[in-house]
Amino acid sequence: MSALDDAWARAERLPDAVLVAGYIVALWLVLAVVAAAVGGQQATNLAAGFVGSVTLLIGAYALLTLALNLQWGYTGLFNIGIAGFMAVGAYTTAILTAPVNPSTAGGVPGFGLPLWVGLPGGMVAAAVVGAVAALPALRLRADYLAIVTVALSEIIRLFVNWRGAAEVTYFGQTFGTGGATGIGFKSPRRVVADLVTGVGQPVVSAAQSVGVSAPNVVNIAYGLGLLVLVAASFWLLNRLVESPFGRVLKSIREDETVTQSLGKDTRLFKIKAFMIGCALMGLAGALFRGNAGYISPAQFRPTVTFYIFAALIIGGSGSNTGSILGAATFTALLFYLPARLGENLPTFGASSPGNIIDAVGPLGALNPGPLVAYVAGNVSTLRFVLIGVVLIYIVQHRPQGLLGYRNEPAASVDLSRPRADDGGETDE
C-alpha cells in the first residue's frame, strides 16, 4: 500500500497535462493487453475497437465532469439535472441541423443548418435553460437548486418524449423533437468519418494493413477529437478559475454570506458559473449521445447525472485535473473494462445459471464454473456493485478524491512572497 502511495505522490507532482495524458495512455495499454489476451487472430482490431469506444467515453465524461466541477466542485451549486441540460443541448443541435426534407419515412424535418451552427446553438440553449433554472433558486438555499434541477431535467425528458412536441409547424417551418422515436440529424461522427476517409486515407490504409478496420479508425479519430475538446475546455476552465473570478466562486462554495459581506454580488457569479457549466453539458450531450446523428428521450434518463457525480467524487471535486482523471477512471476501469472482461471470462464449459443460488451452490462441490459463468453473464449489472464499493472506499479513505484538495490556488499569478527588494516592505 505504501509503495502505491509513494508512486501516487510522485505522479501527483507531474505537470497536469503529462499526468492526464499518461494516465489515458496507460488505460489504452491496459485495454490493448486485454484485447491481446482474448482477441486471438483479431487482437489488433479488437484493441482498436476497445480504444475507440473507451476514448469516446473518456472524452464525453471528461467534458461533463469538468462542467460539473465548475458548478459543484468550485461554486458549490448542486446541479443534479445534468441529463436535462445534455438533452437541451443535444435536441437543440438536432432540431437545428436535421434535414429540411428527411429522407427516411417518418423522420422529423429540421432547419438543415450546418453543425458549426447547431453545436453552438445547443450550447447557448443549454446555458439559457440553466439560467432559467438557476434564477428562482439563487435566492434560496443550495438544496432548492438541487430540487429544481432534477425536476427540470425530468420535465425536459418528458417534454421531448411528448407526442405534441414531436412535430410542429410554426411560421411555415416544420420541426420537432420526434417524440419517443427520436430525431435524426447531421451526425458529428459523419464529419469525422469524411475527414478520415478523405485527408486521412493514408492513415486508414496503414491501419488496415495491420488489421484495423476503417470504422475503428473513425471511432478512434472521433474519440481523439473529443479529447481535443476536453483539452480546450481544460485550458479555458483553468484560466477561468485561476483568477479573481475563480476565487469568488470558491468562496461562495465555502460561505456565501461571508463572500457577500466582503462586497461580492454573489448572484452574478453563481449564474455565470452555472451557465458556463450548462453550456458545456449541452455540448457534451450533442457530441456524446448524438455522436451517430440520432437521439431519443431514453438516452437522457437521470442515471447519467449520477455517473458524472461518481466520476467527479472519484477524481476529486474542486480540481479540473482530477475531474478528467475521475472521468477516465470511472468510464475505463469501472464501466468499460469489467464488461469486456466479463464477456471473455473462461467459464469452464458451464452456462450462466438463472440465479445466484444456483451459481454459488456448486462451490460446495469445488466447482467454480457456474459462479464464473454467472458473473460473466451479469457483468453489466454487477459492475454497479464494483462502482459502489469503489465509491464507499474513496469516501471513507480518500474523501478528497484522487486529486481533490490539492494545492490549486485560485489566482492568476505566482503567490510566493514578493522579495524585499521588490519594494514589498517600503510601502507606507
Place this chain on the structure above:
Amino acid sequence: MSEPDTAEPMSATATDVPTTSDAVDAPLLEVDGLRKEFGGVTAVDGASFRVAPGSLTGLIGPNGAGKSTTFNCITGIHEPTGGTVRFDGQDVTGLAPYTLAKRGLVRTFQIARELSEMTVLENVMLAPPGQRGESATRAVLPGLREQVQEAEREVVDAAWETLDFFEIDHLAHENAGSLSGGQRKLLEMARVLSTDPEMVLLDEPLAGVNPTLEEKLLDRVDELRRDGLTFLLVEHDMDVIMRHCEHIIVMHQGQVLAEGDASTIQSDERVLEAYLGGDV
C-alpha cells in the same frame, strides 16, 4: 413589511433620548428606531444610536440584548422590521451586504467564518474591491488576462503586507480551516480590512484570543483609527471596552439603555441592574 403600525411610539421615545446628538454632530453611522422581530420574538426593539467618524465605539449589553441582531440588521444580513440605518449621510436600510461593503461598511462575525478550504492568502486576496479579474471574460481572454495578472500582482503584494501586519504571514499557504481560533480572528480582521473599508463592525473580535494577541489586535485597531477608520465593537470583556472605547452604548432587551464615556456608563445604575438581572 410596511404595515401601518410599524411606526410605534417606541421609536419616537428612543429618538427623544438627548444623550447622543451633542456628542456626535455628523455621525458616520446613524441607527434610528431599529426593530427586528423573529416570529413573535422582538430581538431589537427600537434601538437608536450614532457613531462618530474616526471613533472606537463600544456596544455592550447582557446576553440576548440584541447586539448581534443589531449588527446583522445594519450590515444587511437581516432585513430590519422597522427603523432606518443611515451610513455616510445616506439611507442604507435593508441594502444587501455586498452593496454596503462596496460603500465601505463591513463587518466580522462573532464566530470567525474563515473560508476553510482556501488558503490564508486566498482568503485575504478575495477581499480587495474592484478586482478586474472578477469578470469571467477578462479572466479568460488572451490580452485581457495579462491585464488581470498585472493587477493581481499588486493584490498579492498587498495581501502579503496585510498578513505581515497581522503576523500570520507564516501561515499564508495553509488552508484557513487548519488555523487556531485566535488566528482565525486575525484572518477575519485581515480580510475585512483588505476591503478598504470606512467603517468596521467587529462582533466579539477578542473572544477566544489569548491576552498577547488581544493586545496586538487592539494596537492594530488604534493604528487603523489614526488612518481614519471607524470601529463599532461588540465585546464582553468590560475591561477592554472601558479602557479603549471613547463612547459606549449599552443595549438591554433590544433597546439602548444608556450611552456615554466609560465613567458615565460605570456610574449608571440602570446598567448595573441590567447586568445583574434586576428590573429596570
